[in-house]
Amino acid sequence: MEIDPNRVWPTGLTLPEAEELHRHVIEGTRLFGLIAAGAHLLAYIYTPWLH
Amino acid sequence: MNQGKIWLVVKPTVGLPAFLGGVAIIALAVHAAVLTKTDWYPAYFSGNKKVKTAEAAPTPQVVASNTAVADVKGSPPKTQ
Numbered sequence: 001m002e003i004d005p006n007r008v009w010p011t012g013l014t015l016p017e018a019e020e021l022h023r024h025v026i027e028g029t030r031l032f033g034l035i036a037a038g039a040h041l042l043a044y045i046y047t048p049w050l051h
Numbered sequence: 052m053n054q055g056k057i058w059l060v061v062k063p064t065v066g067l068p069a070f071l072g073g074v075a076i077i078a079l080a081v082h083a084a085v086l087t088k089t090d091w092y093p094a095y096f097s098g099n100k101k102v103k104t105a106e107a108a109p110t111p112q113v114v115a116s117n118t119a120v121a122d123v124k125g126s127p128p129k130t131q
Contacts (some may be wrong), residue, residue, distance in 0.1 A: 009059040021063055022055030025070075032074075048091045 005015045013021070043049050059068065086092050 003056070003059075011059060011062045013063070014057050015056070017060065018058035019052055019055035021058050022052055025067070026052065049085070049097065 003015050008014055009018075011018075
């Protein structure tokens with residue numbers, strides 16, 4: 001089922017706009033995850049957490 | 052990235068704050084649980100208590116000596 005890329009959906013976005021927005025959401029989630037993973041690694045090393 | 056179609060049916064002005072707010076609430080809840088269920092986490096934020104008590108003890112003495120000096124200096128004008 002193909003979606004017309006020029007159709008404006010009820011949210012006001014077209015399919016390319018929605019995918020562009022979602023790309024930023026994914027990038028932000030990855031960056032947040034990387035920073036959080038680093039912070040948890042430091043917490044594991046320097047605190048009694050999970051020992 | 053086929054999940055990007057979600058923004059065709061969920062308004063970004065609603066979905067993004069809900070998503071980010073959900074992440075923030077879960078993160079705060081987990082850290083609050085660790086804060087209340089362990090003793091080392093509050094101790095970490097309390098800092099080194101031994102150093103703080105040692106520093107805090109001389110402070111009243113210093114204030115008291117300054118007060119005494121101020122009284123002595125301030126007394127001559129009263130007598131005149």
